[in-house]
Amino acid sequence: MIKGRVTKGVKFKNNIDLGDPVEMAVKYSDGGADELVFYDITASAERRPIDIGMVAAVARAIRIPFAVGGGISSIEDMERVILAGAEKVSVNSLAVRNPGIIGEGAKAFGAQCVVLGMDPVKSDNPSCASGYEITVRGFREFTGMDAVDWAKRAVDLGAGEIVINSVDADGTRGGFELPLTRMIAEAVGVPVVASGGAGKPSHLIDAFKVAHADAAIVAGMIHTGEWTIAQIKDELVAAGIPTRRVW
Amino acid sequence: MSDRVVLVDYKAGNLTSVKLAFEALGEEAVVTSDPARIRAAERVVFPGVGAAASAMANLKSLGLEDVLRDVVDAGKPFLGICLGMQVLFEHSEEDGGVDLLGILPGKVRRFPDVPGCKVPEIGWNQVNGDLASGVPDGSEFYFVHSYYAEKGPYTVGVTEYAGVEFTAAVRKGNVFATQFHPEKSGRLGLAVLRAFVGRD
Numbered sequence: 134m135i136k137g138r139v140t141k142g143v144k145f146k147n148n149i150d151l152g153d154p155v156e157m158a159v160k161y162s163d164g165g166a167d168e169l170v171f172y173d174i175t176a177s178a179e180r181r182p183i184d185i186g187m188v189a190a191v192a193r194a195i196r197i198p199f200a201v202g203g204g205i206s207s208i209e210d211m212e213r214v215i216l217a218g219a220e221k222v223s224v225n226s227l228a229v230r231n232p233g234i235i236g237e238g239a240k241a242f243g244a245q246c247v248v249l250g251m252d253p254v255k256s257d258n259p260s261c262a263s264g265y266e267i268t269v270r271g272f273r274e275f276t277g278m279d280a281v282d283w284a285k286r287a288v289d290l291g292a293g294e295i296v297i298n299s300v301d302a303d304g305t306r307g308g309f310e311l312p313l314t315r316m317i318a319e320a321v322g323v324p325v326v327a328s329g330g331a332g333k334p335s336h337l338i339d340a341f342k343v344a345h346a347d348a349a350i351v352a353g354m355i356h357t358g359e360w361t362i363a364q365i366k367d368e369l370v371a372a373g374i375p376t377r378r379v380w
Numbered sequence: 381m382s383d384r385v386v387l388v389d390y391k392a393g394n395l396t397s398v399k400l401a402f403e404a405l406g407e408e409a410v411v412t413s414d415p416a417r418i419r420a421a422e423r424v425v426f427p428g429v430g431a432a433a434s435a436m437a438n439l440k441s442l443g444l445e446d447v448l449r450d451v452v453d454a455g456k457p458f459l460g461i462c463l464g465m466q467v468l469f470e471h472s473e474e475d476g477g478v479d480l481l482g483i484l485p486g487k488v489r490r491f492p493d494v495p496g497c498k499v500p501e502i503g504w505n506q507v508n509g510d511l512a513s514g515v516p517d518g519s520e521f522y523f524v525h526s527y528y529a530e531k532g533p534y535t536v537g538v539t540e541y542a543g544v545e546f547t548a549a550v551r552k553g554n555v556f557a558t559q560f561h562p563e564k565s566g567r568l569g570l571a572v573l574r575a576f577v578g579r580d
Contacts, residue, residue: 162566167504193400198522198564218396220524220564243393243430245500245524294502324502347498377504377520380566 137187140174141353143304145252145272148174151356155190161355162195165362165380169199170223170296170328170350172250176204177226178271183210185217192218202250202296208237215242223296225250226269229276229283232290239291244323247294249287253280253313254300265313272300284317284325295321296350299329304353306332314344326350334360334368341374385409385577386421388448390438392463393429401563401570407577415447423577424451426557428463429524432488433475435467445481452483452555459576460557462525465550468557469529484552486532497542500526507548507560509537512575519568521548521560528559 139157140148151157158169171191173183183204192199201214202223211222211234222242228235228249238247256266258277265280284295295317299310309327318325324347327340331351340349354360369376385402387395389411402409402425409425410417418424426448428435439445452458460468472478472488480488491499504520511519523539528546531538537549537558549558556576562569 192396193403196401196404196564196566196570215394216396218400220397245429245502293500322498324498348503379516379519380568 137184139356141304141356142174144300145174145303154187155194157356158191159194161362162197165366165377166197167377168348169195169197171199171201171219172223173201173203174271177269178273182206183214185213188214188219189217200248202248208234208241211238211242211247215246221246221248221294223248223250225252228287228292229267229269229278232286235287235290235292239293244291244293247292248296249284249292249294250296250298251280251283252298252300253310263313263316265310268300280313281316281320285320288321288323292323294324294326296326296328302330305330306353308332308336309340309344309346309349311339311344314340314346318345318347324348334365337365337369338372338374341369342372382420382422383408383410383412383417384421385423385425386418387411387425387427388418388444388464389413390428390435390442390444392435392438393427395427397561398425398427398461398563401573402577404570405574405577413442413444415443418444418447419451421451421456423457423459424448425459425461425576426464426467427461428467430463431475432463432466432472432478432480432527435463436478436480439467439481448481449483455554457576457578458555458557459573460555461563462559462561465547465557465559466525466527466529468550468555472527474527483555484529484532484534484550484557486530486547488527488529490527491542491544494542499542500524501541504565505539505541505548505560507537507539509535509549511537511549511558512572514571515568521558521562521565521569523548523560525559 142148200221201219253265261279263281267278326348327346328350340346468483534552535547539548562572
């Protein structure tokens with residue numbers, strides 16, 4: 134989301150406007166989404182706080198779990214987002230800058246509230262043994278941190294969930310970053326969420342069956358109306374994946 | 381004047397979602413830890429997220445233990461949610477063992493370690509039982525918990541996770557409580573709350 138509108142880009146760039154977030158949130162909540170994830174994607178890069186008014190408006194409009202990220206810069210920001218009605222807060226750039234915030238958040242709100250979001254990119258940096266490097270501020274800075282090591286450390290610090298937003302896959306509709314998702318899913322004991330690259334239902338099936346993700350995020354493929362959540366879920370059911378099909 | 385619905389605030393998690401869900405039903409749910417206001421309310425909602433020991437300590441320090449027992453004894457419609465359900469039982473294994481309110485018989489235990497079943501259970505799961513009108517047997521609701529209440533004589537909804545069948549919903553007279561979060565469980569969760577406020 135940028136400037137109060139839902140947007141979608143490719144590899145974190147060239148975002149196009151897709152509509153009003155509250156209207157879209159209601160459409161997906163009523164349409165069978167199991168959780169809504171709301172990222173204020175330019176907040177961190179523009180060094181401005183998250184749009185709390187928008188978080189509150191979405192929370193008021195939907196009745197499904199709601200995770201919020203982008204522009205969280207302190208424990209007070211996390212609290213504001215939670216009091217506005219979010220179940221989970223995703224920290225990303227902030228956690229890289231100040232890993233202690235993960236434990237502080239877990240202590241204050243419970244580990245289930247604290248999501249580590251990461252924006253990894255394929256990298257030949259020798260400090261990144263997995264071949265994936267963490268970037269921050271919306272793919273504007275490289276950190277030299279290995280993605281799998283960071284996931285493990287974040288869970289040790291108290292993160293209750295890891296969302297892997299692959300920069301390489303973002304917006305490509307070519308499928309999730311399966312190797313990295315699987316490496317992290319096998320390395321940590323908390324839910325791992327695949328994000329970036331979903332273009333068709335088989336990509337989600339791969340995320341669950343091949344990469345062992347616990348959940349998968351879709352954006353562009355439903356924002357454009359090309360697929361509905363019900364259609365995606367029908368294919369998951371057909372593939373034998375446990376799926377909430379009545380809502 | 382008494383409130384139609386109060387949400388008991390005992391510093392155990394965020395009440396915003398519960399309040400917003402009642403608002404969606406046209407109910408102004410008042411968030412309070414004031415014993416007099418809770419005693420006077422028509423309906424009492426007892427939510428909660430977090431650890432059992434700190435929840436019990438908070439109830440004690442706020443002087444709410446007897447208030448909760450009294451409103452239950454008075455026959456008021458009483459709804460426990462998540463930790464608010466667990467605290468109604470007798471004892472929890474959490475934090476090395478905690479005595480709970482004992483309003484319902486039974487124990488709260490930690491999920492066993494089972495490969496492939498992460499603890500806490502976070503997500504949607506099926507509940508078998510008759511919870512409210514318009515809610516089919518086997519509907520899915522949203523859960524976030526590491527501990528579960530054993531099945532008992534008042535269990536009305538059962539869910540399975542980590543190889544354990546546990547109490548997802550319990551009803552004893554005027555007391556109804558759910559392990560899942562009806563406020564986060566879409567239209568079917570709202571139907572459970574609607575039944576509680578008598579707007580069937």
